[in-house]
Amino acid sequence: MTVKFTQEHEWIKIEGDVASFGITAYAAEQLGDVVYVELPEVGKTIKTGDAVAVVESVKAASDVYAPVSGEVVEANEELSASPEKVSEDAEGEGWFAKIKLSDASELDGLMDVDAYKAFLESL
Amino acid sequence: MTENLKATILSNLWAEMGGKMVGFAGYNMPVQFKEGVVKEHLWTRENAGLFDVSHMGPCYIHLKDKGDLNPEESHIKIAKILEQVLPCDIQGLKIGQIRYTTLLNDDGGVIDDLMVARDARGSLYVVVNAGGKEEDFAIFEKVGAGELVVERLDMNGLIALQGPKAKEVIKSVAVEATNLNFMNFAHFKSEFGALIIARSGYTGEDGFEILVLADNGVKLCEFLLANDDVKPIGLGARDSLRLEAGLCLYGHDLDQTISPIEADLKWTIQKCRRERGDFNGSARILDELANKPKRLRVGIEFLDKAPAREGVEIHSKDGRKIGVITSGGFGPSVGTPIAMGYVETEFAAIGTEIDLIVRGTPRPAKIGALPYVPHNYYKPA
Known part of the structure; x- marks a missing residue:
C-alpha cells in the first residue's frame, strides 16, 4: 500500500489497481468545519485534474480535483450523513471515493509523504 | 497578509490569542479562533461571546451651534434634519432609546443600515457600518447644511458581548448596565474609564455593545476574557449568528437598489413617518407599502444538506429565475444550511416551493x- 499527495492537497492511497482519495489534514484544517460534501457518481470516468467533488465548510465551497484518471468504483456515502468526518479524520474515515486506475504511471508524478511535508513547509 | 490594512485597537490582542486574521472592510480582523466557527457560534448561543466591532463607525451628531436651545429643543432640531434621510421616528426617541434604521438615497434605496439613539444632552449617538462610514458621515454633515457636526468615535474600541450569560458578565464591569432595556444605552463609569453601553447586538441574543476609550480597550477585553463564560468570537461566527437571526448584512442583503420595504424592514418605518412621508425616496416607499414591492427578502427552508451561497439563483418550479440568494451558509444552531435572498413578491409566501441552482x-x-x-x-420580567 502506497500513499501519495498532490499539490492541491489531496491524498491518494493505492491498493492494487484501486486508489482511495480525500483531502489532506492540512486542507481540512484550512477549510474549517466541513458541513457538506458532494461526491462523484459511481461509474463515472474521470481525468486527472477534473473537479470531481465539492467540499463545503461553514466558510466556503471548494472543488476537489481528481488526483488520477480512472473510473469511480465507490463513493463514501457516509459523508452525506456525516460530512464532519472530513474535519475529524481527513486522511482516514474522511475518504471521498475510490478510483480504478486507468494509467498507473500517473502515480509517478505525485509526491510521497516526505515531499508533501517539504511542500507544506515551502508554502 | 493583505497590505494596507488598518488595525483596530484590538487587532494585536486577537493575533496574539491565535485569531486567524483577515482583511475585512479595510481592517485586520479575526475571522475565527482555534476552535473554529461552529464551536464559536454555539458558545455564543449558550454562554457569552466577545466580538471586536471597532471597525464600525460610532459617532455623535451634535448641533454646531446650540445657542440657547435646551436639550429637548436641540434633539428635535437635529432629528428633523436627519429624518430627511433616515425614515425612522427620531423625534419620538426617548432619552437613551436606540432605533435600527436605514440611510436612504433619493430613490429610497439603502445607502447603509445603522443604529440611531438619543443622548441626554440633545445629541444623537449613531453607529454605522464600517464599509460606508466615510460616506455616511459626509451625508450627515451635508444634509445638516452647516448646522450639524459629526464627532467621530471610531478611534476607540467598540466591542459586543453577546449571549445568554452576557448580563451576568457585564455586572463585573458596570452593575447598573443590567438595568438597561433592549435597544437602550447609557453612559457608565467603570474601572476601565468612561463607557457607553448599549443593550443591543447583531446575533439575536441578549447582549451589550460597549464603546471604550482607545487606551482602555485591551484591558477591558482581557478582563472580560478572564471570565470562564466568555470566549473571543471571530467574523465567521458573527456572520452565521446574524444570518440565523435573520438580520441583514449591508453589501449583501441590502444595497443602493433595495428599499427597506423590499428588505422586509417596514417595521423600521414608524407610522408617523409613513403618514408624513417626508423622507428621501418616500414616493417609492409609500407606493410599495400600499401596493407591495416587486421583490421581497425571504428566508430559505432547505430540504437537503447542500448550502446555497450568495449569488445562487432561485428558480420557480417551472424553471424561471425569480430571485437570488444574498447570504447563505450553514447554521450551527439549526444544523442545516441557512440562507436569505430576494424573490419576486408573488413567490414570497412561506412554503412556496422553489429550486436553488447550486453548481x-x-x-x-x-x-x-x-x-x-x-x-x-x-424582556423585563
Missing part, C-alpha cells in the same frame, strides 16, 4: 420563515 443542479427548497432561531432579546 448547475436544481435543488428543491421552500420559502421559509426568518429568523431560523427565535430572538432571545432581554
Whole structure:
C-alpha cells in the first residue's frame, strides 16, 4: 500500500489497481468545519485534474480535483450523513471515493509523504 | 497578509490569542479562533461571546451651534434634519432609546443600515457600518447644511458581548448596565474609564455593545476574557449568528437598489413617518407599502444538506429565475444550511416551493420563515 499527495492537497492511497482519495489534514484544517460534501457518481470516468467533488465548510465551497484518471468504483456515502468526518479524520474515515486506475504511471508524478511535508513547509 | 490594512485597537490582542486574521472592510480582523466557527457560534448561543466591532463607525451628531436651545429643543432640531434621510421616528426617541434604521438615497434605496439613539444632552449617538462610514458621515454633515457636526468615535474600541450569560458578565464591569432595556444605552463609569453601553447586538441574543476609550480597550477585553463564560468570537461566527437571526448584512442583503420595504424592514418605518412621508425616496416607499414591492427578502427552508451561497439563483418550479440568494451558509444552531435572498413578491409566501441552482443542479427548497432561531432579546420580567 502506497500513499501519495498532490499539490492541491489531496491524498491518494493505492491498493492494487484501486486508489482511495480525500483531502489532506492540512486542507481540512484550512477549510474549517466541513458541513457538506458532494461526491462523484459511481461509474463515472474521470481525468486527472477534473473537479470531481465539492467540499463545503461553514466558510466556503471548494472543488476537489481528481488526483488520477480512472473510473469511480465507490463513493463514501457516509459523508452525506456525516460530512464532519472530513474535519475529524481527513486522511482516514474522511475518504471521498475510490478510483480504478486507468494509467498507473500517473502515480509517478505525485509526491510521497516526505515531499508533501517539504511542500507544506515551502508554502 | 493583505497590505494596507488598518488595525483596530484590538487587532494585536486577537493575533496574539491565535485569531486567524483577515482583511475585512479595510481592517485586520479575526475571522475565527482555534476552535473554529461552529464551536464559536454555539458558545455564543449558550454562554457569552466577545466580538471586536471597532471597525464600525460610532459617532455623535451634535448641533454646531446650540445657542440657547435646551436639550429637548436641540434633539428635535437635529432629528428633523436627519429624518430627511433616515425614515425612522427620531423625534419620538426617548432619552437613551436606540432605533435600527436605514440611510436612504433619493430613490429610497439603502445607502447603509445603522443604529440611531438619543443622548441626554440633545445629541444623537449613531453607529454605522464600517464599509460606508466615510460616506455616511459626509451625508450627515451635508444634509445638516452647516448646522450639524459629526464627532467621530471610531478611534476607540467598540466591542459586543453577546449571549445568554452576557448580563451576568457585564455586572463585573458596570452593575447598573443590567438595568438597561433592549435597544437602550447609557453612559457608565467603570474601572476601565468612561463607557457607553448599549443593550443591543447583531446575533439575536441578549447582549451589550460597549464603546471604550482607545487606551482602555485591551484591558477591558482581557478582563472580560478572564471570565470562564466568555470566549473571543471571530467574523465567521458573527456572520452565521446574524444570518440565523435573520438580520441583514449591508453589501449583501441590502444595497443602493433595495428599499427597506423590499428588505422586509417596514417595521423600521414608524407610522408617523409613513403618514408624513417626508423622507428621501418616500414616493417609492409609500407606493410599495400600499401596493407591495416587486421583490421581497425571504428566508430559505432547505430540504437537503447542500448550502446555497450568495449569488445562487432561485428558480420557480417551472424553471424561471425569480430571485437570488444574498447570504447563505450553514447554521450551527439549526444544523442545516441557512440562507436569505430576494424573490419576486408573488413567490414570497412561506412554503412556496422553489429550486436553488447550486453548481448547475436544481435543488428543491421552500420559502421559509426568518429568523431560523427565535430572538432571545432581554424582556423585563
